[in-house]
Amino acid sequence: MAAPIIRVGSTDKEVSKDLCQFVIDKATSSIKEKGIFTVGVSGGSLVKYLCNGLPSFTTDWTKWRIFFCDERHVSYDNSECTYSLYKTGLVDKVGMPPENIFPINPDLSVEDAAVDYEKKLRSVFPGTDIPRFDLLLLGMGPDGHTCSLFPGHQLLEEKTRIISPISDSPKPPPARVTMTYPIINNSSCAVFASCGEGKADIVQRVLEGNEDVLLPAARVRPTNGEVIWYLDKGAASKLKNI
Numbered sequence: 001m002a003a004p005i006i007r008v009g010s011t012d013k014e015v016s017k018d019l020c021q022f023v024i025d026k027a028t029s030s031i032k033e034k035g036i037f038t039v040g041v042s043g044g045s046l047v048k049y050l051c052n053g054l055p056s057f058t059t060d061w062t063k064w065r066i067f068f069c070d071e072r073h074v075s076y077d078n079s080e081c082t083y084s085l086y087k088t089g090l091v092d093k094v095g096m097p098p099e100n101i102f103p104i105n106p107d108l109s110v111e112d113a114a115v116d117y118e119k120k121l122r123s124v125f126p127g128t129d130i131p132r133f134d135l136l137l138l139g140m141g142p143d144g145h146t147c148s149l150f151p152g153h154q155l156l157e158e159k160t161r162i163i164s165p166i167s168d169s170p171k172p173p174p175a176r177v178t179m180t181y182p183i184i185n186n187s188s189c190a191v192f193a194s195c196g197e198g199k200a201d202i203v204q205r206v207l208e209g210n211e212d213v214l215l216p217a218a219r220v221r222p223t224n225g226e227v228i229w230y231l232d233k234g235a236a237s238k239l240k241n242i
């Protein structure tokens with residue numbers, strides 16, 4: 001398990017540019033190696049970092065398979081729906097085949113939506129017990145949550161399911177579907193993007209504190225892969241060791 005790699009940009013725009021270049025480089029190498037690029041995306045501020053930058057790159061979008069590290073259990077026309085943000089901000093803009101992005105089905109109960117989503121996910125990784133994503137793109141809230149894994153929540157201890165429903169998310173909306181650590185920590189590469197001084201305290205605690213039991217983002221440590229943090233100056237401002 002390698003130590004996290006930290007990359008600091010001057011502004012959130014620079015972070016977005018560097019992050020998107022990194023994603024494209026990963027896509028290029030995965031497509032060359034295996035003919036496909038499997039990527040998990042998150043909601044929140046990550047949406048704008050990706051949707052502002054990725055559409056201007058050239059890549060074989062037909063080879064991308066996009067899943068959600070977590071998603072809110074809301075209808076597609078709800079402004080909280082992460083899928084719809086990527087559909088209009090990326091998929092439609094670049095002309096990616098719509099079947100290459102895998103939304104959760106909000107018409108099902110949140111429990112059934114999680115089961116249905118796991119089935120869709122497994123269909124892209126045939127013959128594997130725990131799918132191994134080429135890249136997971138993650139955000140972190142000011143409480144240290146990532147995906148829909150919140151401090152103190154029982155889902156932090158999930159060892160069997162790779163996708164889980166959650167009905168009591170402390171951050172609204174309460175019903176969500178999320179990846180869990182067995183699949184997150186089986187990825188080849190997990191990348192966080194955090195910007196702004198409002199994230200400085202939690203970034204310092206996650207990267208330099210000894211709170212990996214408590215803070216969900218600190219538990220993202222792929223067994224056989226790397227973790228990279230893209231930060232702007234504000235988010236990195238309380239780090240002592242860079």
Ligand SMILES: O=C1O[C@H](COP(=O)(O)O)[C@@H](O)[C@H](O)[C@H]1O
Nearest residue numbers: 042043044045046139140141147
């Ligand atoms: O609720 C969520 O929050 C996190 C962090 O969002 P951010 O806006 O603080 O970056 C996000 O990564 C996750 O996907 C989302 O559901």
